[in-house]
Amino acid sequence: FLRVRGSASMDAQIHGSSMVVDYQGTKYVLTNFHVVRSMVELYIENLKTGNVYISRVIGRDPVLDLALLEIPKELAHLTPVEFADFTIGETVFASGFPFGERTITMGFVSSTKLISSMFILSQVPLNPGNSGGPLVNTRQQVVGVNTAYRLNANLYSFSIPSSYVQKILPQLAEGGTIRHAHAKLNVVDFRNLLPRNFADMGIPYPLKQPGVVVVAFHDESASQQGIEIGDIVLSIDGVRIETIGQYVQHLM
Numbered sequence: 001f002l003r004v005r006g007s008a009s010m011d012a013q014i015h016g017s018s019m020v021v022d023y024q025g026t027k028y029v030l031t032n033f034h035v036v037r038s039m040v041e042l043y044i045e046n047l048k049t050g051n052v053y054i055s056r057v058i059g060r061d062p063v064l065d066l067a068l069l070e071i072p073k074e075l076a077h078l079t080p081v082e083f084a085d086f087t088i089g090e091t092v093f094a095s096g097f098p099f100g101e102r103t104i105t106m107g108f109v110s111s112t113k114l115i116s117s118m119f120i121l122s123q124v125p126l127n128p129g130n131s132g133g134p135l136v137n138t139r140q141q142v143v144g145v146n147t148a149y150r151l152n153a154n155l156y157s158f159s160i161p162s163s164y165v166q167k168i169l170p171q172l173a174e175g176g177t178i179r180h181a182h183a184k185l186n187v188v189d190f191r192n193l194l195p196r197n198f199a200d201m202g203i204p205y206p207l208k209q210p211g212v213v214v215v216a217f218h219d220e221s222a223s224q225q226g227i228e229i230g231d232i233v234l235s236i237d238g239v240r241i242e243t244i245g246q247y248v249q250h251l252m
Contacts, residue, residue: 002075003047003097004031004055004132006039014039017096017133019142020071021165022080023173029069030165031132032147033060036067044072047102059172064160065147067132068172081134083162084141086120094124094146094157096133103127109143110156120144120159135159164248188213189244190232201230209234210242 004016016035021028029044036042036057045052053072060067071078086092086109094105107124120135126146135144144159171178190213198205203213211234233241241247 002029003045004035005043005045005052006036007041015097015129016131017129017146018044018069019081019134020075020078021169023169026173027071027076027080028058028173029055029071030145031067031069032145033062033065033067035132036069042069044069044075046075047097059175059178061168061172061178063178064164064168066145066160066165066168066172081142083166084137084139084143085163086137086143086161091138092122092124092143093136094126094130094133095136096130096146120161122157122159124157126157203230203232207232212241212244212247
């Protein structure tokens with residue numbers, strides 16, 4: 001695992017965590033998009049030697065908060081991480097460089113349902129600088145990429161599941177900024193709506209089939225395609241959609 005360093009200006013220093021990944025035999029460095037978003041200069045630091053190398057962003061996904069970086073040739077010998085799925089209740093560890101020092105914290109996977117399966121929720125302590133680092137199981141496999149934490153939510157930490165990372169990695173490797181079809185709509189899980197919300201949108205309650213409900217547009221082209229506020233997405237390409245996580249993952 002490596003440290004990402006950079007500057008947004010002469011005075012503002014930014015740092016985060018990262019990991020080496022492999023796609024079709026080519027190695028890259030993976031981190032959070034928000035870590036590198038405002039960097040003017042971008043460096044990868046090998047904490048074992050203290051050496052720092054110039055890098056650049058190859059691909060970015062602002063929606064999933066991921067960025068793929070060029071791996072410096074001096075670090076190309078490093079072994080890529082191994083990805084794995086997670087299970088609720090399993091012990092996990094967060095590795096990263098908050099405060100400029102490497103730390104390892106421990107906790108367990110709590111749930112995915114609170115954020116409609118889009119994030120792994122764990123009770124692993126995270127700090128600024130952990131962003132972009134791995135969430136690792138007891139077999140040293142990466143189950144997620146750490147991205148955020150909430151002190152006012154019983155120390156819940158949020159990580160991007162490895163299944164999402166592996167699915168989006170080919171697009172990141174192609175370069176540029178990824179545009180998601182699902183980003184045109186603001187949808188919510190039907191379980192998160194109250195009966196009066198259904199009434200306000202003219203939707204019969206209760207639903208005969210579970211799905212995600214369109215509540216707003218991020219892109220007016222969606223309305224031009226006949227989509228309306230209050231529409232319920234039940235399936236896409238014949239695949240049943242019951243949660244936002246399924247919706248997002250299918251439209252990646």
